[in-house]
Amino acid sequence: MTSKDQASAPEIRFxxxxxxxxxxxxxxxxxxxxxDLSLDIGRGQLVALLGKTGCGKSTMFNMIAGLSEPSEGTVLVSGxxxxxxxxxxxxxxxxxFQNDRLLPWRTAIQNVELGLEMLDIPKAERRDTAKQWLSKLGxxxxxxxxPHALSGGMRQRVSIARAFATNAELLLCDEPFSALDEITAQKLRTEFARLVRENGKTAVFIxxxxxxxxxxxxRIVVLKRPARIAHDIAMSADVDLEEREKIRETIRASLSQ
Incomplete structure (x- = not known):
C-alpha cells in the first residue's frame, strides 16, 4: 500500500x-x-456504536483492540x-473502560503517567505531559x-487524561460513563467529544x-443482534431538533424489535 493509499484508507475496516x-x-x-459485517470508520471520526446488551458491540471492540480475531472476514486498523x-x-x-481502572497505590498523576512509562517516555517529559492533561480535564x-480521595467523576477524568496523554491516534471507549450519574456523565461526554475533535483523534464509543x-x-451506527448494521447515521451540526427527534424515534423503534 502506497503512502497515498494509506492516507485515504479508513482508520478501521470490517x-x-x-x-x-x-x-x-x-x-x-x-x-x-x-x-457478515462490513463497516468503514474514517480518520478523525467520532463514532458511537449503539445497540442493546448482547448485540455484539463488545465483540467488535475486542476485534478492533486486537484482543480477538474474526472467524471469517478481515478487520484492519491503520491498514x-x-x-x-x-x-x-x-x-x-x-x-x-467502563470503570476507571486506576491503580489505588498510585496518585492521579502517577496513574496518568502509567501509559507513558510503558512507552519509555523520559520521567520529566511524562510528568509534564501528565500534569498538562490533568489540568485540561479540570x-x-x-x-x-x-483514587480513594477522588469522586467517581474525577477518577474517570484521570482515566481519560491517561488515554489522551499517550497521544494515541485511536481511542476506544467501552461505556466509560455508564457508572456515573447523568449530570456528571453528560458533562464528561461533552468534554470528551471536544477533546477528540480538538486533538484530531479517531474515537469509537460503545x-x-x-x-x-x-x-x-x-456518526451513530445502530447495531442489531448478531452485530449487523440497522442504521448508519451522520450527525452533522446542521441537523435541526425536529430531524433529531425523527432519528431518535427511528432508533427507538429499531432497538425495540
Missing part, C-alpha cells in the same frame, strides 16, 4: 466479518456474535491486522491525590444509550 463462539459439539452449541500485529499498535491505541491541584450516542457521535 470487511465481511463474522465472529462465532463455541462449536456444534459443545453443550451450548454455537453462538454467532457478529454476522494492519490488530490481532496478528498486536505489538505494532503499542502507543497507537488507547482504551477508556484536575489541577489534585495531581497528588490517591454505548447502549440513545442519549449518549447523540451527545457523543458525529
Amino acid at each position: 470487511d465481511r466479518v463474522s465472529k462465532v463462539f463455541g462449536s456444534p459439539d459443545a453443550p451450548s452449541g454455537v453462538f454467532r456474535a457478529v454476522d 494492519q491486522n490488530p490481532f496478528r500485529n498486536f505489538d505494532w499498535f503499542r502507543g497507537k491505541i488507547a482504551i477508556v 484536575l489541577a491541584g489534585h495531581e497528588d491525590d490517591y 454505548t447502549h444509550s440513545i442519549n449518549e450516542a447523540f451527545d457523543i457521535g458525529d
Whole structure:
C-alpha cells in the first residue's frame, strides 16, 4: 500500500466479518456474535456504536483492540491486522473502560503517567505531559491525590487524561460513563467529544444509550443482534431538533424489535 493509499484508507475496516463462539459439539452449541459485517470508520471520526446488551458491540471492540480475531472476514486498523500485529499498535491505541481502572497505590498523576512509562517516555517529559492533561480535564491541584480521595467523576477524568496523554491516534471507549450519574456523565461526554475533535483523534464509543450516542457521535451506527448494521447515521451540526427527534424515534423503534 502506497503512502497515498494509506492516507485515504479508513482508520478501521470490517470487511465481511463474522465472529462465532463455541462449536456444534459443545453443550451450548454455537453462538454467532457478529454476522457478515462490513463497516468503514474514517480518520478523525467520532463514532458511537449503539445497540442493546448482547448485540455484539463488545465483540467488535475486542476485534478492533486486537484482543480477538474474526472467524471469517478481515478487520484492519491503520491498514494492519490488530490481532496478528498486536505489538505494532503499542502507543497507537488507547482504551477508556467502563470503570476507571486506576491503580489505588498510585496518585492521579502517577496513574496518568502509567501509559507513558510503558512507552519509555523520559520521567520529566511524562510528568509534564501528565500534569498538562490533568489540568485540561479540570484536575489541577489534585495531581497528588490517591483514587480513594477522588469522586467517581474525577477518577474517570484521570482515566481519560491517561488515554489522551499517550497521544494515541485511536481511542476506544467501552461505556466509560455508564457508572456515573447523568449530570456528571453528560458533562464528561461533552468534554470528551471536544477533546477528540480538538486533538484530531479517531474515537469509537460503545454505548447502549440513545442519549449518549447523540451527545457523543458525529456518526451513530445502530447495531442489531448478531452485530449487523440497522442504521448508519451522520450527525452533522446542521441537523435541526425536529430531524433529531425523527432519528431518535427511528432508533427507538429499531432497538425495540
